[in-house]
Amino acid sequence: MAAGLVDRAVAIDENTALILAGTEDLGYKVIGSGNCWDIHQAGGAAVVSVRPAR
Incomplete structure (x- = not known):
């Protein structure tokens, strides 16, 4: 990563x-009012998830 x-x-x-x-x-x-992108490593690949603000 x-x-x-x-x-x-x-x-x-x-x-x-x-x-x-x-x-x-x-x-x-x-x-x-925006989003957060969480990037982490899993099995040798980069995994990206988006979490909206609340």
Whole structure:
């Protein structure tokens, strides 16, 4: 993923915030008016999911 630099990454739209649940928890909440793209590695491939803000 990303030339082997990271195992997980996120990208967010303008007017959107990502709120982390905690340092040990990988969960997060998206607020605002946009989306968050969650990119992670699974079986040697990049998996992208979109989470809308609430």
